[in-house]
Amino acid sequence: MRSFCLLAFGCLVGLFAYTYDLKIKTRALETDARELITALQDESDFLALMRAEVSYLSRPERIEEMAKKTLKLEPISSQQLVPWSAVGTGASVQPSSSFATPVRRDGIAALIEKSSIQSAVTVTGER
Secondary structure, three states: OHHHHHHHHHHHHHHHHHHHHHHHHHHHHHHHHHHHHHHHHHHHHHHHHHHHHHHHHOOHHHHHHHHHHHHOOOOOOHHHOOOHHHHHHOOOOOOOHHHOOOOOOOHHHHHHHHHHHHHHHHHHHHO
């Protein structure tokens, strides 16, 4: 009878230890779950912020203003248009002066072009 009581007490202590360990692991998992929920909420907020920023940056009025400011586009002239018959037949159309390369206003690009022209002249002059 005494051994049975010791065995029952040992089983009871084992069950308490198992229950305590299970409780600790459950609390750790709950903490991890709360951290994941917080991180998920933060990412959701960040995603909403990025969507709002993209919609703000891609407003047509803003893009139109930037295009006018930076691209400085001009309306199409009739000299730039190709007749439809030339498109269908593949005939070559002589480009008008409006197709010419625009004059560069960039100082460095002008220097590069000038030096490349001078080097081409010196190379052809040596031959």
